[in-house]
Amino acid sequence: MPLRPLRPRWNALPRWLRWPLLALVGLYLFYLLAANVFLNTGLAPWAINRKPDRFTLHWDHATSWWPGKVDVRGARLRGHVMHTRWQIDAARARGDIQLLALLRREVHMPDIEADEVTGGTQRDDGPPMQPQTPIPGHPGWLLRFDRIHSDSVRGGQFGSLHFDGSGSAQFGFYKRLRSGPMRVYPSWAHVGQVHLRMDDHEWLRDGRFDADFSIDPHTRAQAQGWQKLDKTLIRLRLIGNTTGLALQRDSRGRPVFRAAPGTGKADIDARWVRGELAPGSRAQWTAPLLGLDPDGQPLPGELDMRLNVDHDLHVQAKVPGTAADALWLDADLRFAGRRVPVRDFASLIPRASGHLQGRWRFASLDWITAMFPSAKWLQLRGEGTVDGDVQVDAGRLAPGSHVRVPEVDASAQVMATRFAGSASADLHVEAGDDGTQLPTLAMQMQRFVVAALDTPDKPYIEGNDLRLTLRTLPGKPSAAKLRQSTQGHLVFQDARVPDLRAYNRYLPQQQLRFEGGSGRASGDLQLLPGGDIGQGHVQVQAQAARLNAGGVALTGDVAANLQLRHGELKARNFDLDTSVIELRNVNFTGNDGREHGQWWARAVIDRGRTDWTPPVLFDADVQLDMRDVGFLMALYAQKRDFPKWIDNLVDAGETKMAGRVRWQDDQLLLDNLQASNERFDVLARLRLQGKQPQGSLYAKWGILSAALELRDGQREWHVLKAREWYDAQPSVLPASPAKGAAQAE
Secondary structure, eight states: OOOOOHHHHHHHSOHHHHHHHHHHHHHHHHHHHHHHHHHHSSHHHHHHOSOTTTEEEEOSEEEEEETTEEEEEEEEEEEEEBTEEEEEEEEEEEEEOOTGGGGGTEEEESOEEEEEEEEEEEEOOSSOBOOOOOBTTBOOOEEEEEEEEEEEEEEEEETTEEEEEEEEEEEEEEEETTTOOEEEEEEEEEEEEEEEEETTEEEEEEEEEEEEEEEEEEOTTTOOGGGGGGGEEEEEEEEEEEEEEEEEEOTTSOEEEEEEEEEEEEEEEEEEETTEEOTTOEEEEEEEEEEEOTTSOEEEEEEEEEEEESSSEEEEEEEOOOSTTOOEEEEEEEESSSBOOTTOGGGGGGGEEEEEEEEEEESOOHHHHTTSTTOTTEEEESOEEEEEEEEEETTEEOTTOEEEEEEEEEEEEETTEEEEEEEEEEEEEEEOTTSOEEEEEEEEEEEEEEEETTOTTSOSEEEEEEEEEEEEOSSOOOGGGGGGSEEEEEEEEEEEESOGGGGGGGSOTTTEEEEEOOEEEEEEEEEOTTSOEEEEEEEEEEEEEEEEETTEEEEEEEEEEEEEEEOSSOTTEEEOTTOEEEEEEEEEEOTTOOEEEEEEEEEEEEEEEEEOSSSOEEEEEEEEEESOSHHHHHTTOOGGGSOTTHHHHHTSOOEEEEEEEEEETTEEEEEEEEEEOSSEEEEEEEEEETTOOEEEEEEEETTEEEEEEEETTEEEEEOTTHHHHHHTSOOSSOOOOOHHHHHHO
C-alpha cells in the first residue's frame, strides 16, 4: 500500500505533540550545525589547546551526529612532561563523551575505538616541563578514559627504538591535573609480526608480544619517573627471532654489540609486581656471535643469556671470545631477593654471589680500590679492560679470586705528593685464618711522574717501573682499626729529576736553594693506610748541581740518602736518624774572595726530624766530615775581615764538625757548631733570615784565638778573652729536646 503523504501524517498528530517535536528537531539541527562547525574550524583546537607547550590535539576532520558522540579522522595527540615528549596518532577515532561531566570539570569518555594507531616517546634535553602547581581549593580537571580500544595497532617509537607490528590493544586511565592522582586501569596489548629496529639495525623480527599491565592510584609526590614502576603490575610474553651479533670495541675500547648475519631467539615470560620480578619469571636470549681471528677468518660462537626467578634472581651469561684478545664472559650469578633497582643497577652488587670468568671492559674500576677502604689515596681512573676469574660472595670477591688489569691510568697521593702514570694491576684474594678476605693489589706503572698536589702540571720526578703493593693485614678490622687494616709498599729506582729547583719549595729559599741542575732519584717506602709514609728511604743524586747557601754559590755533586720513620703524633712528622747527605767535587768562592775547589763534606744525622706540614720544618743534630772549614768561614765574613792567621786555619786540612741545623720557612739556623782537628778549634752559631745574618764565631789556632760578632750585617772582633765572650753569647736555638718531645712539638 503506498505510503501516505508526510504532511497528512504530520497534521494528524495532536497539536500538543507537534510543537515539542519541532523544537527537538530544531535543537538537533542546531546541534549538528554548531557541533560540526565547532569541530571543523579553529574553535575546537583553540578551546582544547590552551597550553600548547604541554598538550595539543589536532585532527583532519571530525563529525558528531549525536550529542556526546564524536568521530575524528587523522587524530594527532602531542604532550610534554618533564624531559619526555610523547605522541599518539590514529587514522580514525570514535568515542563517547559525558557532556554533563564537563560541568564538574571532568572529561569522561567511557569508550573510544581507534584505527591504525601508532605512538611513541622521545627524550627532550631542554628545560624540563614541570607539572602545574596545584591551587588550594581549585582542583585540576579530571581526565577519565575508561576504555581506549584498537584492533589495528601498527607500531611506535621509543627514543631510538622503533617497532612495527599488527595487533590489538586496550588501555584505560584517569588523571587529575595539577599534580593530582593518576591510575592506569587493567590494560592489555597483543601484537604479532613484531619487528624491532634501533640505529638502522633490525634486532627482532617475526615476534609476538603479549602484555597485561596496570598502575596503582598514586600522586606525583608519591611516585614520579622510574618510581612509578613500584606501583606497576606487568605480565609480559615476548618471543621472536633476533639478529646475529658481533662483539666489537668502539674507539675507546668499550664493548659494543652490533648486528651481524645470523638468526637467534628471544623468549621472555615475566611478571613484574611493584618493583619485583615474580617467581617463575624467565628470559632467554641466544644469538650467533661472530668475530675474526688474527688472520681475518670468521670465528663463530653463540651468545647465551638467561634469567630465572625463584626466591632470587639467577643470571647466567656466556659471551664466547672469538680472538686471542677478544672480550668474553662466562657468568653464573645469583642476586638475593627479587627486587630490581632499575635506576641503580650497581646496588645489585652487594646482593650477588656466584662465579664469573672473562675479559671485559668496565666504565669504572673504582670497585677494585674499594676493596681497600682505608686506601682512598689510591685511584684507578677511567675505563679499563679486566681479565678475571672470581668467586663472588655477597658482593665481595671471595678467596681464590684473581683479577688483572692490563692497562689503566692510576694515581697515588702520598703525603702532599702525587704519583701518576699508566699502570697494570693484579688483584688476588686469599683467606685469613679466621676466614676473612685478604685482598692484595700489585700495581706497576710503566711510566710515571711525581708532582706536588698543588702543581700537578710541574713534575719533579719522571721515571719507569714504579711498583706499588697494597696488602690487607690478617684479622677482620673493626671500624676503629680500619686505619691499620691495609699497608702499602712503593718502590721506584733511578728515576730522572729534570730540575732540582723543584725541591726549593721544601727549603728556606732565601738562605738555601738549588739554582739549577738535574739528577736521579730512588725510593723504597712503606705506606700507612691513609697514604702517609710509615718508614723507608729516598735517595737523590745529582752531578754539577748549583746551590746557594747563605749567599755563597756552590757547584758540585750531591748525594742524599734520607732514612724516614713515621713520627708517633703527627701524620707528616718523620725521624731522619742515620740519614746521610754528601757533597763532592764542590767549587765555590766565599765572601772572603778565595776560590775553593774540590771541596767535599759528608753529614750524618744523629738525631733529626722533619715535619712536612707547610711550612716544612727540618731539625737535626749532625755529624760532619769535611775537607776544611773554608765554607763555614765564608758564611761569616770576607777575607779582608779576618786576621791573617785565619788563612792557616782554613788550610789546616780535614775537619770534623758537629752541631744542630734547623730550617723552617725562610729561616736557617746553625747552633752549637764545633769544628776541630789536631791543629785548631772553631765554634759557631748563626741565624740566617732575610738579608741581615746574625751570629757569633770563635776560632783558635795554637795560642791565637779570636771571636767574631755578626749583627745586622755589622762585624766586630773580640780578641781579648775571646772564648769567655763567645761562651756568654746566647744560643740561637733552645737546647735540643729529647726525641719524644721533639716529635710532640
